[in-house]
Amino acid sequence: MNAMIPLIVIIPIIAALLLNLFGKNNKTIKVIAFIVGIILPILTLITGYGLHYFGGHQPLSLSNISGLPSYISSTGLYNLHPAITYNFTSLSKVFIFMMGIVVFLSIFAYLNSEKRASGPFLFLVFMGTASVSAMMMSDDLFNMYVFFEIAALIQTGIIIASKAEDNYETALKYMIIGSIGGPILLLGIAILLAIAGSVNITDIVNIVNTSLIRSPQTRPIVLFSFGLIFFGWLYASGFPPFHVIKSSIYSKAEPYAASVLQGMSLLTLVAFAVVMFRIFGKLNLFKGAVLLISIMAMVLGVSMAVMQTDFRRMIAYLSVGELGFVGLGFGLGTRFSITAGLFQGINELIVTALLFIGLGAVVYLTNTSNTRRLGGLISKNESMAIMVLLGGFAMAGVPPFNGFRSKFMIIEAALNSGFPEISVIAILVSIATFFVFVKAFYSIYLKPQPTDLEFVHETIPRSMVFAVAVLLIICIVLGLYPGLVTNPIAELIGGLL
Amino acid sequence: MSFYEDFINSLKDKFSNNHLNNENVSGAIAAELILISSVLLSALLLRHISVILTAIIILILIVLIFTNLPISIKLFSEQDDSMDKMMFYCIIALGIIVSVIYWGGI
Numbered sequence: 001m002n003a004m005i006p007l008i009v010i011i012p013i014i015a016a017l018l019l020n021l022f023g024k025n026n027k028t029i030k031v032i033a034f035i036v037g038i039i040l041p042i043l044t045l046i047t048g049y050g051l052h053y054f055g056g057h058q059p060l061s062l063s064n065i066s067g068l069p070s071y072i073s074s075t076g077l078y079n080l081h082p083a084i085t086y087n088f089t090s091l092s093k094v095f096i097f098m099m100g101i102v103v104f105l106s107i108f109a110y111l112n113s114e115k116r117a118s119g120p121f122l123f124l125v126f127m128g129t130a131s132v133s134a135m136m137m138s139d140d141l142f143n144m145y146v147f148f149e150i151a152a153l154i155q156t157g158i159i160i161a162s163k164a165e166d167n168y169e170t171a172l173k174y175m176i177i178g179s180i181g182g183p184i185l186l187l188g189i190a191i192l193l194a195i196a197g198s199v200n201i202t203d204i205v206n207i208v209n210t211s212l213i214r215s216p217q218t219r220p221i222v223l224f225s226f227g228l229i230f231f232g233w234l235y236a237s238g239f240p241p242f243h244v245i246k247s248s249i250y251s252k253a254e255p256y257a258a259s260v261l262q263g264m265s266l267l268t269l270v271a272f273a274v275v276m277f278r279i280f281g282k283l284n285l286f287k288g289a290v291l292l293i294s295i296m297a298m299v300l301g302v303s304m305a306v307m308q309t310d311f312r313r314m315i316a317y318l319s320v321g322e323l324g325f326v327g328l329g330f331g332l333g334t335r336f337s338i339t340a341g342l343f344q345g346i347n348e349l350i351v352t353a354l355l356f357i358g359l360g361a362v363v364y365l366t367n368t369s370n371t372r373r374l375g376g377l378i379s380k381n382e383s384m385a386i387m388v389l390l391g392g393f394a395m396a397g398v399p400p401f402n403g404f405r406s407k408f409m410i411i412e413a414a415l416n417s418g419f420p421e422i423s424v425i426a427i428l429v430s431i432a433t434f435f436v437f438v439k440a441f442y443s444i445y446l447k448p449q450p451t452d453l454e455f456v457h458e459t460i461p462r463s464m465v466f467a468v469a470v471l472l473i474i475c476i477v478l479g480l481y482p483g484l485v486t487n488p489i490a491e492l493i494g495g496l497l
Numbered sequence: 498m499s500f501y502e503d504f505i506n507s508l509k510d511k512f513s514n515n516h517l518n519n520e521n522v523s524g525a526i527a528a529e530l531i532l533i534s535s536v537l538l539s540a541l542l543l544r545h546i547s548v549i550l551t552a553i554i555i556l557i558l559i560v561l562i563f564t565n566l567p568i569s570i571k572l573f574s575e576q577d578d579s580m581d582k583m584m585f586y587c588i589i590a591l592g593i594i595v596s597v598i599y600w601g602g603i
Binding site: 170173176177180181184223224226227230231234240241242243244245248285289291292295298299300302303304306307308309418419421422424425428429432435439 | 523580
């Protein structure tokens with residue numbers, strides 16, 4: 001038992017409740033949000049790996065209890081997990097830590113840009129962080145689903161809290177689409193529970209792989225459950241056909257909120273992808289389905305991004321497309337490819353946050369994100385413009401940034417797995433991403449400033465510049481020392497395989 | 498140049514002439530090339546199942562692509578925020594997943 005593990009979920013939930021309670025006291029909520037924002041990544045960093053059992057005990061097989069009757073010690077009951085188990089691994093540590101950094105920087109930029117902070121908005125951000133942290137750690141499928149639904153509602157709330165045009169309509173659409181994706185996922189989980197007799201993921205993995213998948217009677221049910229959970233995963237991650245609504249919600253959120261939203265989607269994707277890989281990884285269908293949908297996401301994401309004239313929508317589509325690289329890692333199914341995919345996930349989390357906040361400064365200055373109405377903004381803050389450009393390079397996979405390392409690893413993994421076509425598609429998508437950034441950078445910063453362009457603010461808040469600078473430094477550090485992330489992830493993936 | 502002119506004309510049909518500039522055209526052409534090359538490369542993956550099937554599918558795709566140019570514009574109009582279209586593709590995806598699993602016998 002590790003008593004620190006639940007604090008990673010409990011502290012942001014308590015903070016969220018306090019922020020809602022003191023929502024009218026501007027100074028108090030700013031102080032609470034800032035302090036908890038700092039505590040979260042530190043807490044994740046100092047917490048040791050291990051297990052925590054909620055509402056139960058560890059499996060009897062680990063308890064060294066002697067003299068148990070044979071109907072327990074010689075049956076499956078001896079190994080079952082009776083408690084809701086949280087498993088804090090190197091994978092969850094890396095992802096929750098990076099999410100903590102993104103949340104802190106987003107909150108920091110928000111608190112310093114807005115004169116009056118919104119308690120309900122900060123409540124949503126911290127509840128969302130707690131939800132995705134719980135999903136990353138939970139070894140209980142139903143517990144994961146509960147937090148998945150909370151995260152979906154939080155995302156809707158964050159859009160409603162935005163000041164963007166048509167935000168209510170987008171939030172409503174997301175909820176309606178969610179009313180298909182969410183219940184389908186729950187149905188898949190319920191079927192799995194019905195045939196496996198447990199919601200603990202470790203138990204399900206053992207039961208499915210040792211007996212259910214081999215029996216001709218139960219194999220179709222496992223396949224059906226996989227299909228439903230896979231569909232729910234597409235919704236949770238924003239893969240096609242949900243890429244349009246996902247990119248829509250990113251573009252309707254405030255820049256700081258969009259950076260948190262994409263982090264929430266990414267952590268949900270990773271949490272469910274790992275679970276699906278553990279349970280269904282041995283099905284022939286699994287790798288093919290994940291590869292197909294990942295390629296579709298990459299191609300659709302980048303080809304839609306390249307045609308946009310709204311730069312927030314551009315980044316939103318790119319963000320969805322970049323998730324395809326993470327999916328490729330799981331689809332190829334080797335230790336190296338999954339490590340590469342997860343490393344790409346970390347990089348995307350950082351780079352997309354950088355771009356949402358960095359380009360959010362343009363919205364802050366001009367109150368528009370239409371590239372046709374923008375131009376010449378490099379004169380407002382050269383350092384911010386250069387950092388955004390470098391962030392774009394990191395996303396496109398230009399050396400020496402982190403994106404280059406992870407994309408190179410994925411391309412290498414595809415070649416090693418006998419799929420050179422996938423390597424070529426990945427390279428094409430990276431080139432197109434580079435093209436999108438050059439086009440957007442020219443439109444926003446370099447082309448002559450339109451005469452009718454009006455400024456609502458004259459300068460960019462320093463907090464935004466600071467947040468973007470920190471994220472860029474992380475990009476460079478991970479580009480130069482990828483082992484900081486890949487070594488702990490590879491160790492864990494080796495254990496899973 | 499014929500293809501380029503056809504392309505520009507379909508762009509003009511889609512967007513108003515006043516808002517058509519080199520950024521739109523270059524973006525649309527880039528999207529078109531990415532889509533065509535990615536679809537054909539993805540079809541090549543079928544060689545892991547059957548080489549003959551791959552050849553047939555690629556020939557069919559080439560015919561479909563060249564009879565439906567420009568694809569990017571058509572795809573772009575399908576990928577808007579319309580609730581009807583989102584629901585349609587959502588149900589289609591669910592249908593495909595369930596069908597493949599039910600009848601595929603994989």
